[in-house]
Amino acid sequence: MEKKRWILAANALAGFLFLGLIYAWGVFVGPLEQEFGWTRSQTSLTFSICMATFCVGGLAAGWLLKRMAPRAVIILCAVVIMTGFFLASRVRSLYELYIFYGVFCGFAVGIGYNTLLDATLRWFPDQQGLISGTLLMGFGVGGSLLGSAAVFMMNAMGWRRTFEALGGALALLLAVIALNVKRPPSGQEKRQGDEQNFLTAEMLRDGSFHAYYFRSMFVAAIGLAMVGNAAPFAYSVSHDPVAAASIGGLVSMFSGVGRIAGGVVFDRVGSRKALWLGVGSVTLSIGVLTCAAVSNSLAVLTAGYAMGGFFYGANVPCNSGYTNKIYGQENFAVNLGVLNTNVIFSSFLGPYVAGVLFTHTGSYVAPYVMLLAMCGGAVAATALIRRHYTPMP
Numbered sequence: 001m002e003k004k005r006w007i008l009a010a011n012a013l014a015g016f017l018f019l020g021l022i023y024a025w026g027v028f029v030g031p032l033e034q035e036f037g038w039t040r041s042q043t044s045l046t047f048s049i050c051m052a053t054f055c056v057g058g059l060a061a062g063w064l065l066k067r068m069a070p071r072a073v074i075i076l077c078a079v080v081i082m083t084g085f086f087l088a089s090r091v092r093s094l095y096e097l098y099i100f101y102g103v104f105c106g107f108a109v110g111i112g113y114n115t116l117l118d119a120t121l122r123w124f125p126d127q128q129g130l131i132s133g134t135l136l137m138g139f140g141v142g143g144s145l146l147g148s149a150a151v152f153m154m155n156a157m158g159w160r161r162t163f164e165a166l167g168g169a170l171a172l173l174l175a176v177i178a179l180n181v182k183r184p185p186s187g188q189e190k191r192q193g194d195e196q197n198f199l200t201a202e203m204l205r206d207g208s209f210h211a212y213y214f215r216s217m218f219v220a221a222i223g224l225a226m227v228g229n230a231a232p233f234a235y236s237v238s239h240d241p242v243a244a245a246s247i248g249g250l251v252s253m254f255s256g257v258g259r260i261a262g263g264v265v266f267d268r269v270g271s272r273k274a275l276w277l278g279v280g281s282v283t284l285s286i287g288v289l290t291c292a293a294v295s296n297s298l299a300v301l302t303a304g305y306a307m308g309g310f311f312y313g314a315n316v317p318c319n320s321g322y323t324n325k326i327y328g329q330e331n332f333a334v335n336l337g338v339l340n341t342n343v344i345f346s347s348f349l350g351p352y353v354a355g356v357l358f359t360h361t362g363s364y365v366a367p368y369v370m371l372l373a374m375c376g377g378a379v380a381a382t383a384l385i386r387r388h389y390t391p392m393p
Contacts, residue, residue: 005123009131011180012120013138015074015112018173020142021166022050022109027147031159032097042094048347049102055341057110061118062334064111070119070181074112078174081108085167089160112174113139117320118333119181128324132317133263137256144252197328203335208326211384215279216319217342218378221350222282222371223312226289227251228351230305233364237298247302251309258313265314266321272388274318279382281311283375290372293364325389
């Protein structure tokens, strides 16, 4: 039983690596803009649509998992993502791109994301944070690895053929992964402590959920703004494109490590301490980056981004861990889908507003002062959370 559940976890990790392709959207922007003459604001909307439908897909996964086996839902995910990429390879207009890549692919990844988390976490009632962190680390790393592979493929055969190849390959790989996606047998799925399974409507009436929702929104906005501005900020200080790219990669690397570390901390100290450590460490890193913007110091900037990537990553697995431990496994997929809708707001609140402030001031001081204010919002929201998980001795 012990060996089996780790094999299933490794299988789910592979699934998250492939689903992480959603984060590689940026590598497709250049070829599309070059061929069609689209502007950056037009192509950027594709990713925003993708994130919105990712949230819808997560909600759909909760509904589907009450009617289908997890294996069948992952196969459905494979079919939809293949359809999206195949149709996207034939686009001639922005609206087609928005629908075929933004809607189809975003929706498919949302379904797969919540299904894999739901099925895998049922095998690990004692290590929810560790498993969540490991899987979400794979989700982030997958975007980087598959993005690099996509660039190589586009150089060799163009973006249309690359979309076709990616669609077919992802569908095949996800179908193979689906063969080893399953829930524990009846009677073997055990929980730690007394379990209370909240219906989504009950969760939405809980004040602690509202507080956690806003905390998650602020932290995500801070993290997305920080990650999105890493390379440009570094270039404005160093005037070296190689150094700027390296610092951008540094953030991703530390974020991946931080996701595993944050999951372990959540398991060992419980949600109250983990959430306070998470928001405090993010505030510290944004403070360091604000100092870097004021001093124009590359050394301070590098330290700030290493800290920021790690500490932001450490907050990510808390979402699934908190939802599972506080609101129960029974409705976990749909409840997590509801929580993840905060990404729709945070993607605007963080990266977009930071970009507007930089455009108007020509400096990164104002954007990072704004992020410090968001840290204050995250601290206030954390203080309002009343429900907490305490690990059993």
